[in-house]
């Protein structure tokens with residue numbers, strides 16, 4: 001038993017890796033790979049090139065913590081974004097959902113997780129000191145965190161950390177769904193939750 005059985009055909013390896021992607025099972029991975037193989041020059045080669053570049057260059061924005069391929073992300077570098085307004089989100093997917101809704105013109109702080117005594121996640125792990133360091137230039141910090149125990153614990157710790165900094169703290173009117181996936185909310189709901197946010 002040599003050859004294909006031992007995985008010398010990298011196409012099978014590619015299919016197996018693609019099948020691990022969210023929303024893709026073995027059948028759709030096979031379909032996607034077949035499409036790529038048929039469009040090798042037009043789709044597969046440019047995709048492989050950009051993917052290798054992003055894999056090599058992706059890192060956390062030194063200001064907000066989102067994933068970027070530069071030193072500072074496009075949002076933090078954009079002078080048209082309100083630098084006095086920061087929205088705190090659990091992860092990059094939540095930031096992307098807010099951006100997709102197209103209603104928010106401030107900047108972000110991406111936690112990369114929530115405080116959890118169980119998983120030994122502390123304030124430093126979610127960049128609380130980095131947020132406090134930005135506080136001097138801020139008018140308002142909007143919390144867009146899930147209505148879970150971890151979400152509420154995190155909100156409480158952020159509230160204490162920012163107390164006395166002269167920053168207004170608010171929260172989205174509607175709680176973010178379990179797991180912090182703002183992505184599950186439609187754009188109109190995100191907009192309504194933002195404009196009806198409550199001051200804490």
Ligand SMILES: [Zn+2]
Pocket residue numbers: 061062063064065066072073074075076077
């Ligand atoms: Zn940034």
